[in-house]
Amino acid sequence: MPTKTAEDFLAALADELAISESRYEQARRSYASLGDWLHRPESTVVKYDPQVYVQGSFRLGTAIRPLNDEEEYDVDSVCLLRTLGTKDLTQSELKTLVGDEIKAYRNAQSMIKPVREGRRCWVLDYADGAQFHMDIVPSVPNAARQRLLLETRGLDLKWSETAMVITDIESPVYKVLSDDWQRSNPKGYAEWFRQRMGELFERRRRELAESIKASVEDIPDYRIRTPLQSAIMILKRHRDGMFEGRYDERPISIIITTLAAHAYNGEEKIADALYSILSRMDQFIEHDGNHCIIRNPSDPLENFADKWPEHPERELAFFEWLQQARQDFETLAGQVERRRLIESIQPRMGAVADRAALRLGPPPGTMLHPATAAAAVGSAAASTPVFPNTRREPTSPRGFA
Template sequence: MLLIEEKRTQIDDLLDKMAENLQLDATRQQRMKQHYEAVKDWIEADPVFFGPYKYDVYPHGSVRILTTVKPVEREEFDLDIAIHLKPGMGSHSPARIYAEVKRRLEAHETYKGMLEPKNRCLRLNYSGDFHMDILPGVQESEWDENKLKVPDHDLGRWVSSNPRGYADWFLAKANLVKMSLLEKALRAENLPADNFDQKKPLQRAVQLIKRYRDLYFQERFSDHKTSSIVLTTLAGMYYTGEESIFDTVDNIVSTIGRETAVAEKRIKVFNPVNPQEDFTDKWEDDPRYYIGFKAFCKHLQSEWQELKKHHGIPDESRILKGLFGESVVTKAYQSQASHLEELRGGGKLGINRTTGILSAAGSMASTVKPNTFFGA
């Protein structure tokens, strides 16, 4: 997609292309889906414990809300899935549920060598690619199909969680905007929508913020990286329906800056669908997490303000590369240029006779001739 009428539309198109380059490719997504379904089938076929019970197995986290980002360098992607047992399992202790999932995975020739027990989940390490965190949970009640009790190994008791409800909350926030700036520009310009997957500005903003987080914490506070769930929750909380990706990021980081500036103590980020769950509880035990979070947000906000000054493409490119990485930004610029040439060659690009700027070919525009080797 190439949008050429306004500077703010051009930058949104660039940000959209950057975020698209960041998300997991179709091959990797398909590979993860195959592994997830294989684990699901293995658990469902258990004759010892899980066979008689009713339950769902589903992905949650960034895969469910469509905010995945490729890991940087040697980092692995985190695929979260839930084993959602239906009511009637209350007679079993948290330790029993956890142990039964562990037993079933250890009974598999491949999984037993990949298994890593964690506090609330069991992790399967697909070395060099991704890891799958399997969260077992029991539905708390018949009337709420999303709220789960999950075992906390350290505490030795059930704790409340709501991964599916969280995804519903985030997607509802993303859908506050019915049509994004880019979608409106496509319609207004009558340009083709090829390869535009129509993710909402909030989803794109989260992808970009997470990418910047990954790069920022490589050099600073590397052991105290801000978690994706904290950033995603804050983004959802502070999103107010902006149509543009640029404005969405700007509003989110500016609001975080104001909130942290006036707070006498550290801010707390709770699960919006389960206020009992504090996503930032480890900040209390180790203040370096909060110090790193504030520094990261302050730098992003500062750089974003520089982008708003419109110093021209060289400065714009320099700032974006500093935030999101050279290769991602370069590919986005190349994609814009390639699409421009495509439109020019197809006679779909013109010059608006009134404004003199590039536009879709139509009644108000004279067609721009395709480039040839001799310029004829």
């Protein structure tokens, strides 16, 4: 088990990485404002019952501060036209339909920067002081076809009701009517992730509501952070630091998040959650004899590692990162001296390690008897978690619920 000092430091590290509640509220206001715009009487899409909602790390509560002041927050959102389907229009037509409204919104809001087109989304760039941009992915529902696809393969239908399809300008059928669109299911994934957090999330939400004498429904999700979310935030920043000069190779966040959520076992302390995740996360990688498979829990037909065969350096980078994370946090777990805590992860975590230490307040006095200090360090070393130092052969995940 990690030392008490290590646990406190990891908690401070998560606090330092967390984005402020005002940032979450800023993101919420932004996509809510766009949703209101799409529902105005003059809207060209209002008859299609549009719904705009956030997805990705902002929805999961695992967003972290950028590495520096030059980087922006990336707020991922969805624009779902709920009464349309793939038989009604092409991907190109949907992209244009939604894009025209987003451009009109940008003009009405007197936003300075032009709307940009991404591969699967439109990008709204806010003023420099806001330090964020919003990616809006046009989509239509796909529940019926998703159920059919899963049923024919004998797979779980649990999350199929929220399935959707999205536009992709690189799709070979981008400009023709086709059912073969890129699938997605951010709502289903978010619900799966919430289940993985377990009852702890709801308990903490109730406790906060009671402490401020509010109803549970009035407590937004972003005000609650579980050990699973904190551990993922720490691992993402460790990844960022390790691959700062190798961006294209770095393990993508959805892979880290998915494997971490599988490996989480309900631990109530950040340190316990982190070490449980690091020791077990590679057990939830399947292997079909040739390739690794990291299934999307909300769509078991999607493989988050599908780019690894084409880019084998990314598979190697994932296991390189996992080995380094195990080594760094194993070293950290046994430390009782603050300076050594910082040194154990600073090469990968950077200045955030120093700022986390400052959150702990002044270092305690060091007037310990030498024998007592030695005993404390020896005890900590004996209880340090030990991770396997060899790459595991991937196995099949044991369930996605």
